[in-house]
Amino acid sequence: MTIHISSSLYTSGPWYNSRDSWNARKFSPKSTTAMPLKITQLGAAVREKTSTLTSRLPAIVATTLSASLLVTGSVVAARWLGWLQGPELAAYDHYMRRRPVAPLDDRLLVVGVDETDIQTRQEFPIRDRTLADVLTALVANDPLAIGVDIARDIPQGDGRAELASVMAKNEQIISGCQMSGGDNPGVPPAPGAPPERTAFADFPKDPDGIVRRSILVSVPGPSEVPLPVQHLCNDTNPENQMVSLHFSMALAYLSSQGIEATAGEDGEIQLGQATLHRLGQQAAGYRRTQAYDYQVLMNYQGAEKTIRVVSLSDVLKGAVKPDWIRGKVVLIGYTSAVAKDLLATPFSAAGDGGDLMPGVEIHAQGTSQLISAALGERPLMWYWPWSVEVLWILGWAIAGGAIAYTNHRIWLFIVLEQALLVGLYLICFVAFIEGGWLPLIPAVFAVLGSAFGVALLSRADEGGYTQAIYEQMREKVKGMVQPKIEIDQAKREREVSEITDSGYFQDLVSRAKTIREQRKQSLSKSTLEFEKTDGSPE
Template sequence: MVKLRQRWRTVLSSEIRTWRTAGLIGLVVILLVVVARISGGLQPLEWMAFDSLMRLRPVETIDDRILVIGIDDQDIQQLSTYPVPDQVLADLITTIARSEPAAIGVDIFRDLPVGSGRNALIDVFKRNSNTFVINRVPTGEDIGIRHPDGVAIEQVGFSNVLPDADGHLRRNLIVLPNSQDPNSYYSALSFQLAQRYLATQGYKPKEDSDILEFVSGSKNVVIPNFDRATGFYTNDDRGGYQILLNFRNREQPVRVVSLQEFNAGKVQPQEIRGKVVLIGMTAKSVKDFVSVGAVPTKLPSTYLGVLVQAHGVSQMISTVLNDRPLLNTWAIGWEYFWIVVWGVLGLSFGRGLRSPWQILLSTGIMSAVLIVLCYVALLQGWWIPLIPAAIVLVLNGAGLATALFYRDRQEMETQEAIRQHTVGQVFNIIHNGPLQQLARLIREEKDQTQPDTTLIDELLTLNQSLRTLEAKIDFVAHQRTGEIVIGSEIIDPSYPLDELLTLVCDVTLRRQQDFPHFATIQHQVIDIYSFDDRTLSSEQKGSLCYFLEEALCNVGKHAIAATQLWVFCGKEQNYSVIRVTDNGETQRLTRRRKAGGIGGTEFAEKLEKQLGGRFRRSLNRPQGVICELIWK
């Protein structure tokens, strides 16, 4: 129990040290992203992401409770005048009123008389209390635009919009305070029309309340003010009573007809009765446009202002009657908690995963999960931080992967430098030590009056073996990483595997001075067929070449009096096979390990695990040895 506690303490201490080192950088990244968000630096990116996900929502149906009569360029040509005269508007409103709509909204400024018919227009408003006209409330340096004189203030709705810093409209102003009278306020045209329509459905705004709430019997629907602190909006105007516009996801949210079509009788009275009718300008020459990025339209900067009014009316009506969700955000504390969680998740990839590719893959998958979560939340009426969460996830995830790539490369370069240095030292030791001594011994023996020829032959053989080893070490010392060294030859691993194995056989079987038992072989059968090596890396192809070299070298070293050699490299029953068979005098098979290194058997066993195959060394009948590697 004591040892177990000590072990856990050691593990915990190691984890704390690791998180202190790697986690510190990740926390700095999270902190920088939070600071950038608080200062408004991420606001444009968040707005772009918001608009993109809004446009990706499923297409919604047209709201048939609202009709827009738009005066287009052809209508202006037919009228032969612009602005539209008061008499034309008065006649249009009178015609609409006969069909008993719930409300009529005139989204055309009429602060000054236009042509004849001003008195007729004022009389129409007086006769129809459900008819409303726009003005623009003075704000700051904007002096505003008055409503027509003679129209009751209760029939006026402002058209002020609140575009964001990038020029796009995402919020709908419902109520603005009256700077001259703190006990009164101005209502938006969209609010006036929605309120009037909902009254016909039995809903009325709750009086003496700071929150907009529609009540019908025991049912009440709250439309909360978008005034809570959020990183989505930092230093923007939050005055008045405003909501995030939950646009209907279609370019034209309601039916739109031209003035000519309406006058031609293409709108039946039942299509107006009990509904909201908006009159506005749709002529492109008038340029009554609002820039909207959250609606799927070809030109976001030329979205019709009257359609924005229709969106505002539709949103309030649909929220009260159809439970269509409003858009809202989390409390700012939860937003930053969400960001920190995704930043820590990115850090955890670097701690739990060791492969840079695994980290990148996990980061990519979780980024997709994050986008899906934000999209689903948006469908439910919640906008949660996407961009800052994605930034901390990617930087802490992909950033760690990049660091691991760099670390692995540094480790490889360090190991290669150590290897080159070690091989160089071994080369120098052999060249300056045993070879020089052998040369001296051979000279001295030859200088004897009666030299021992047998000893001289053995010394010359040893000298040749050492020089062969010296040449191979020299090649290894100067080879580039990834090349295959077979005997004294360097082979490019980019060749197909069957060509590489053919080269290995050719080079190895020519080394009869190094392997004396090759000299007794009278019959060779070498069958090498093409492999599907597309799934093999260069390192794996090199390992297979070394396996074949080792198997052939074992024949040359241990197959006493062998006269036949069979080499097969190819496919057998959907398996890839490398097999070397001899008929030398049978020796007892042992699993020999090289002291201080990896022996041939151990190398083959590691290779079979790497390839998911099977290595086998067995006796050949009646004599000899079979050495083979099989993999899928």
């Protein structure tokens, strides 16, 4: 069946009349001129607005830039004086606790003398014979190096001769000692350890007691108390350049890989693919570090499970897999709290005494970071030069000020400033994961301070005072002398009157009033043109 549709449906009936009427209205001569008129008026309004914005551009730039520079200068000054060191170190700890934990480094093994060992053997400190036995058991499994982080300046029980013999004849063993300085006369190495296999086990502590740095090379300092015995670790001769225990362990491992430490042109140590940048007095968030020796920042792998730890009893019973020892770096020391060798780290809840880390494990972490950096596996901690950090702070101050100037709705202002701070936090966090310590806290103060300052200055700009001052300074930059205000209470009222009656003040008020009226007239004109456009007949 074929359906025929008559063409009269398109030329008759209500549909045709309605469409024809609509088309006539839409394309009438009167309405064809309305659209170009609207576009012309809109273009004029846009040009007017652009002209106004261009005329105000110097004031806008002056407002944002002046506030940003002022805030940046204040933040940099406070940082230089050390007022921000505490918050910046807290930010360092915060990021260290929250970044991903590094995988287990099976190149190292820690033999810990824990509470169970002490209670089971009824030994504290452990006897010389016990230490000699555990060292002998470790040597039998052919490790690359053994670091002893146990003080042995005083004989403990029997076996002193056996311990001295083991220390002397095994070249893999390096004995730790404590350097002299202040009220500490120093602690000598274990008996039998030659000078070339002696290393200091000291760690520098920050004012809050947290270990965030490690010493690589140093010289014992002068002791304020009489020296009971002269030894290598209290010899203050400048030529007595000693190496730390964890640096010695790292050098022993890297030497087996054909990597040796060399001195760079700038005097810094080059270790494989890594340059060990020396920490200065003013570095990153630190001010007055007192780092007169060769120090670097600690790049911790994590709070736990990054270094394999076994007990002394396990080694003596032969319960440790030989592969965990053979060809590895082994460190032995106390992990029990009774030994008082637990130190606060960034993982210690801001140094309140919780989650302390044994010193021998910190040595293992320091050894691991140096090996990983030398092999190009994991970077050392780095930071920018002072000048770059100042530009970083200024950039964030300008960003915070720009948001404050361009957003007058309070809710939008708050949302955008919070988004900016979140972005700052994430940028610093990503950089920290890669070993970069960027100035987070100074940048936060710069964003907030600049936003507040620009908000105040923009109020003055809305009243015309910013632009009036700009024009007046441009015209009268030569010879303009502002009245001096003395602090004398009796003259204050008279001087205020002089200022308000001065030509400078009257000219400023007049200029501000003129600028406000010009802006008001421009806004009224634009509004009127749009109202005429919207009210045009169709």
